[in-house]
Amino acid sequence: MSATITPSTTRRWPVVADGQYEGSRIPPRVPTILDVPAELRDSEDVLQVNFGPNHPSTHGVLRLIVDLHGEEVVGVLAVVGYLHTGFEKSMESKTYWKGVTFPERIDYVGYQNNELVYVLAVEQLLELEVPTKAKWMRMLLCELNRIHSHLVFLGTSALELGAISMFWYCFRERETVLDLFELVTGQRMHTRYFQIGGLAEDIPQGFYPECRSFVEWMPRALEDYKGILDRNGIWLERTQGIGVLSADDAIALGQTGPNLRASGVDWDLRRDQPYLHYDQVDFRVPVYPNGDVYDRYRVRMDEMAESTKIVRQCLDKLERMEGMPWIADDRKVVLPPREELHTSMESLIHHFKIVTEGFRVPEGEIYVAIESPRGESGCYLVSDGGPKPWRIHFRAPSFAALEATATCLENTLVADLIAVVGSLDAVMGDTDR
């Protein structure tokens, strides 16, 4: 990170005609609120409608206060916080060891990735070296989780636009992914499988063939989805040119992940700031230029295919790692193997100390970011040298995604509101934390 920072002159995305970034065009006083135009403000034709607080095309509880002029959306205010549970405050009173269960419940659709960002942050402060087998397995599970998350996005957002069969098809594959998670971790969701130092358990017998058959099946399933949607007149009408977010605005509004790539910005932390072994796998970063609902759908469709490729490469590596360690060998941080507790006094003491007091993490502050299914998921961690985090904060990609609702909803009709909010793929647990 100490490389020379000079003003960047060559930007990779086509922002304006001459290729120069000119800053945001976002003019309003409050960037996240769409204000009713002055000439309409006192008009009796403007109707204020409450969307929610229930489940209007988001995976959680969101309230949108929408001003309608006929069918046109002229004003929007997003109200969040209904799922605020104080995870950050709760984690301050839990040892690092126990804290692993919290981040996965923050973004409950991209749980595995959130778990990863937390353990990576703690490991970086500890300067703990993780065995390579654990890294490959983490990648594999994170990519499976990405497929799962995009399937939930695709199923629900197509459902909300009337394509109910998509929902059944997507959830068919989602079940398979969850079965794979159950096979490895014993849990379908919120697995708590990543441990600080590696994995909680070794990879069980029989996982590889099951996973391989899923990887073989998934491309065909993607063809099925495309067959239903890609030449479907209603789907195209409802998504193309709707909810446009320009590259400038996407950057100014802090968009990351698929939403940013659908606006024509070629940016993926897995490639541009590799973590785990992402620099050793071969995958493509899908980018589409239009920034509308349709492009956000296309980015996620392509990403599922790329994730399948990554999973296959992880399997190739992992199958040759039978018998290798899956967790770091550091008894002051990592729980000793279960069987040793019966025979070794030393192990019993270590086990007792870690479980009761927790291990201590050196003083410092750190921010670790990964590419979660929704974009840059970050974990900011401050340690005072004790066994509990002094302050922990999660950078939620859904939080930033919802900030873009007002800009996306400019000049749209009320019927498109559902399509737009759904396409941003915000998980409310992630937004509200």
Add this chain to the structure above:
Amino acid sequence: MTEWGRVPGYVSHRDGPEMPTVTIETAQIREACEHARDQLGFDMCVDVVATDYLGWGGKGVSGYIGTASGRDLMHPMTQGLQVLPEIKTKRFSVSYHLLALRQGAPRARLQCWVDEGEHVPSVVEVWPTCDWHEREQYDLMGIVFDGHPNLERLLMPEDWEGHPLRKDYPIGGEPVRFSDEQ
């Protein structure tokens, strides 16, 4: 090396494992952010986060620290003595995590320090995304951002009292409705 000294309001900087931390005079954080965006090429502000250091180092810590390779068993604190963390001059830190969308993904953390009652200039005009981030920190940590166009509570209800992420805010401090006998 990046010339952090040219950033307006520069106080000091420290290299970290993932990004440098640059301390900025609180009053000039807005100019510093503008400089970082326009001169240093940090396109995006990914996160704004405040930390409460009330009681920091109040009780020392002892025990084994670090990993097997870096652990020093002769270090005083592993012998039962307590070690205090580095003293902070003010109560709150406000950190801005910046990201440049180019090769190598350079990042930086601009940080300013405030005490109870002091305000921080808002950077919404530099990065519109900071709108909600600043509102969240105001809501949960009670940091007031001057010049924010709409500084209201975001996650907690509008009529909530107190700022839950502060260290002096008790856990379990939520009043239970209908529990008083009247």
